Amino acid sequence: MVISFFFDNEQIFGQKAEEFVLQWVTIVGGFALVLGVFSIVRVNARAVAMKSRDWPFKLMTVVSVFAMAVPAMLPVSKSSNGGKVLFSIIPESWGSLFGTGPNSIYDWLFNYLDSPMMETMFAMLAFFIASAAYRAFRARSADATLLLLTALLVMLWRVPMGEAFLRLFGDSVPDYINTFIMNGFNVAVQRGIIIGAALGAASMSLRIMLGIERTYMGKG
């Protein structure tokens, strides 16, 4: 990857090296998927059969795997692969339930179960931000007070009503906040952290390549 960054890959390989590697990743990924499904079913089915701790959850895992995967793989019409056999058993109008298209079982499970659960967790972030902000912005010291005032200005600038309020003190006040706080102090600090982190990552990569750093393999 390092070498391919400095050379014209199309001249050497006839195609982009990344695309070439990605094709292999897709092939290996396909085999890994089969292995993964086999593994998850074997581990969880054994736990269910032995009624070990939390077995109802393990049963739910196995049921969920098949509930999502099987309808998505079934043919959607008679012209699809295996469609003639399936639709000689069940009405063809049921075809819309299969596959991954709109109103399919897969789509329904994704939109009305998986997605809302993830969104609920993500939405909780608003409450966590409120409690963290309350602790961080308490004016206990000069530094914390400065942070509080800066945050107050930025928050006002970010919402239309706050921006209108800031304009009462002068039309350029919101622009000053953008120029000095966001594009000035904020960007300068962020770039400092990013440059430091990039050097740290490069140094660590070098240590790994040279075998100095081997802790991540359980050695050293």
Added chain:
Amino acid sequence: MNRRPLLATIRILAATIFFSGFPILSAWGQTDDGSVFRLDRLPVLIFALVFSAAVLLYTRWAKQGKPLFIRKIAGIDAVEEAVGRATEMGKPVLFIPGIADVEDIETIAGLSILGRVAKIVAQYDTPLSVPVRYPMILAAGQEVVEQAYMEVGRRDAYDKDMVKYVAGEQFAFTATVNGWMMRERPAANIYMGAFFAESLLLAETGNAAGSIQIAGTARPEQLPFFIAACDYTLMGEELYAASSYLSHEPLMLGGLKGQDFVKIIIIVAIILGAVLATLGAGEWYHNIFDVG
């Protein structure tokens, strides 16, 4: 007069000229349509070579026994204190090596720190829990923790389930870990690696559970959340330095000094750029850093 810094600079510059000479020579006779080497990326190569030379030179000096000063990092020093607290309370230590896969360098840094933390945990005989999001991290994490227990002679205390696969979905992982935190109330939570939207969800829950919390990430957008909710936060490069710092091995610390040398070069380059831009004569200087 101490001539070592001068000698070091000369050696680094010599190495740079030597190595960067090859691509320059190879590109010399090539036509525009037949060029194999990306000349527009030459500054990156030169920088990479200077950086590598600096890290290697300092590592060599460290190997030869030259004393190196490394500033104290409070967050890393607090790791031992946190494990000690967990031992006194008889509660577990939670370690999350980020939620990215093993190809992310932050995750590798997290796993390296896990190795050091696991050694301390094994010495104190404190329970450890490491939930992970990817199967590759599961295998790597188990290997790292097992090795740490073996190195301190506590192989018998190692349990494979200390490192456990939780869920591949970001928020399913978060919900499981948060639930575990509220039930088990770990004494110490250590978050080291790549974190995204779940950073504050985890850190705030840990805070509510009353745990001492140490976090480290190189992502600037997640740092404010960790700073607000954790007791100690390792910022950016400190995450990558943590493993070397905890090891106390001169060989590992040499890399950190090499990094500092390059940082000085970057600071000088930034100041020079700012002066040239202010004088309105920075066009040529800007073009050097304009990499395609």
